[in-house]
Amino acid sequence: MANGPSSSRATIHDVAARAGVSAATVSKVLRGVESVKPDNVERVRQAVADLNYRLDPLAAGLRQERRRIIGAVVPDLESEFFGAFATALEQAAEDAGYNVIIASSRESEEREADLVARMDDWRVAGTVLAPVRSERGAGAETLAGLGMTAVLVDRVSAGGAFDTVTADNFEASAHVAERLWAAGHRHVLLHGATTISKSVRTRVEGFTDRARTFEPAMIVDTLLSDDALDEQRPAIRAYLEKARGARTATAVFSLSQHSTLLVLSEMRRLGIACPQDMALVGFDDAEWMQTTWPSVSAVAQPVRTMARKAVSALLARVEGTPEFTAQHLEPCTFIIRESFGEPARQGAQGDPPARRRRPHT
Amino acid sequence: MANGPSSSRATIHDVAARAGVSAATVSKVLRGVESVKPDNVERVRQAVADLNYRLDPLAAGLRQERRRIIGAVVPDLESEFFGAFATALEQAAEDAGYNVIIASSRESEEREADLVARMDDWRVAGTVLAPVRSERGAGAETLAGLGMTAVLVDRVSAGGAFDTVTADNFEASAHVAERLWAAGHRHVLLHGATTISKSVRTRVEGFTDRARTFEPAMIVDTLLSDDALDEQRPAIRAYLEKARGARTATAVFSLSQHSTLLVLSEMRRLGIACPQDMALVGFDDAEWMQTTWPSVSAVAQPVRTMARKAVSALLARVEGTPEFTAQHLEPCTFIIRESFGEPARQGAQGDPPARRRRPHT
DNA sequence: CAGAAAAAGTAAATCGATTTATTCATGTGA
DNA sequence: TCACATGAATAAATCGATTTACTTTTTCTG
Secondary structure, three states: OOOOOOOOOOOOOOOOOOOOOHHHHHHHHHHHOOOOOHHHOOOOOOOHHHOOOOOOOHHHHHHOOEEEEEEEEEOOOOHHHHHHHHHHHHHHHHOOEEEEEEEOOOOHHHHHHHHHHHHHOOOEEEEEOOOOOOOOOOOHHHHHHHHOOOOEEEOOOOOOEEEEEEEEEEHHHHHHHHHHHHOOOOEEEEEEOOOOOHHHHHHHHHHHHHHOOOOOOOOEEEEEEEOOOOHHHHHHHHHHHHHOOOOOOOOEEOOOHHHHHHHHHHHHHHOOOOOOOOEEEEEEEOEEEEEEOOOOOOEEEHHHHHHHHHHHHHHHHHHHOOOOOOOOEEEEHHHHHHOOOOOOOOOOOOOOOOEEEEEEE | OOOOOOOOOHHHHHHHHHOOOOOOHHHHOOOOOOOOOHHHHHHHHHHHHHHHHOHHHHHHHHHHOOOEEEEEEOOOOOHHHHHHHHHHHHHHHHHHHOEEEEEEOOOHHHHHHHHHHHHHHOOEEEEEEEOOOOOOOOOHHHHOOOOOOOOEOOOOOOOOOOOOEEOHHHHHHHHHHHHHHHHHOOOEEEEEEOOOOHHHHHHHHHHHHHOOOOOOEEEEEEEEOOOOHHHHHHHHHHHHHHHOOOOOOOOOEEEOOOHHHHHHHHHHHOOOOOOOOOOEEOOOOHHHHHOOOOOOEEEEOOOHHHHHHHHHHHHHOOOOOOOOOEEEEEEOEEEEEOOOOOOOOOOOOOOOOOEOOOOOO
């Protein structure tokens, strides 16, 4: 019951025999090569249908230098962001006639390097790597060492040896600074749940950079840690407790989804009213953020666009060799929800909270 | 810059030449076959290291009947549940020395069948299918038609032609009914965002089945729909509005994560106090449920266990042929959070709300 | 120590496609 | 009509491993 019904599958030779042509001709028809007489094309088609023939993509790839496979390595598959990214990547690659092999490095650089090498073993045509750390991490190093064709995505900064696709973390964060300033916030806490991620670092830079341009300069506290999530709670709690009613931050900009979850839960635990006592804006939107209380204002990244661009940049390199590396910076969207409000303690002067999306570039 | 450094990779013949043995011997060493003299093993090892040789898994698999690949088809990759499932699956398979190819059917049965056939093209050793619908869906049909080795997971019921691994949806839902009853709820609404999923149907059955055993029988309303998520809001709103203060349900049991999100957001929009006016329990736990207000009580599924069992059941079938199909039912965990409370309108008699996990079997 | 049995090693076939080099018609121009 | 280009088809080589069938070497046994 678990074994094949008609023993073994038909091969290209079976098809050739039935169509009365050679295997080479069948191969041509299968790959849509022009130089086959219409008559023969038709007979091959018929034989394929009769025998229920399906090409073995692995055998097909063996002879070719590069196989029609794209490798994808992402830091995790459990987050909405990379889940959506992987889905979009799969779709884009299939549209181009490629298969995708998705693997999760589980936030381990060592595993990342191993997976990249494994992709090379599979002789993939190209690899999309969303590194754990940055374009200098173990995975990228392996890519370079093996001379692989690749595109780096998400936690990278422009300018390296590879094509890159990233959300415009810098500008989006700067925009958040502006919006908070306009809403009357003069003192903001930046919280990040990791420091190794290049994106998180860029977000800090974008925010502080813009914060410095205000008159008077916005005060920016930062609370960055690489500890396990639960171990970060005390520090957040301590900060928020100190902040209560005192002359400190009136808003938090959380630099990742996990960070947002952490900050929000500690606010609720301490009974801090959001946004009255403390506003909250998160980087990276998630479905649940619409439903929390308060609903969370967040920067949404253009995941699908990024995935599409990654594939097209990769294929451009696979199918030809562009002279220069391309660096794609995709604009984000700022979503205003309840947690984005004016500070109660100081005069307000910004936009009133509202529910809408607006691109900011 | 994008091309290989040392032209082409070493093949098994290069290794053989350098070690002064035949390719067959190298192959034996690589696969850990015993009958090779220690001396030769050592020389092969050395040659492999010297040449930086890595085996091509595709070429290796070509000659074999079944390749060391496991195919996995899941309905989506964007949800926490299947993301975690895919991750755990990958881990378990790799521990057994198999590669995994993950693909998302994007909740389409047509695509599901196509992906299954594609897995067969890849000559996978076995396939783990988490169907869109059930064990009778298009994917399972294709699996059977092609005589593939497979294990069905999640949205299936026991008893079909394939091995299955599922959460014990029936018992877990019955347990929720019991807990709600014990807490004083006499009238509950079941909300599901889809009807085609076998799991959701089983959850309804488990709940209503147990609800009938109470004295007097618990009143169970159901609101099931296959509409797009946003189109379901009006119906929920209408129900909740009617329920307000009136003699209707005092609790909602939402049958999926999406459903929970939907119900919770409509409750908040209408200003319904949870759990005082209306308690909420969801099936399928998510990280964000800790952070909402109120935090959401939920049934947590043992994802990792399910993934591990799926792989071991599959490999048992790949590497031998068990006589009977095995049906695994994994117990769930009921997590009590704020949204699980006693009804305000009637006398209470159950457990006080508390934060803890307890297995229920 | 011869001879048989067991162990170790290898040349060659194989897997299922693609690609190359070659053959075989057919058409064209001088 | 011959030489030559062109178009279509194919036999055979190839990709990089595994597996088979056979040979050689080693180890026992009487």
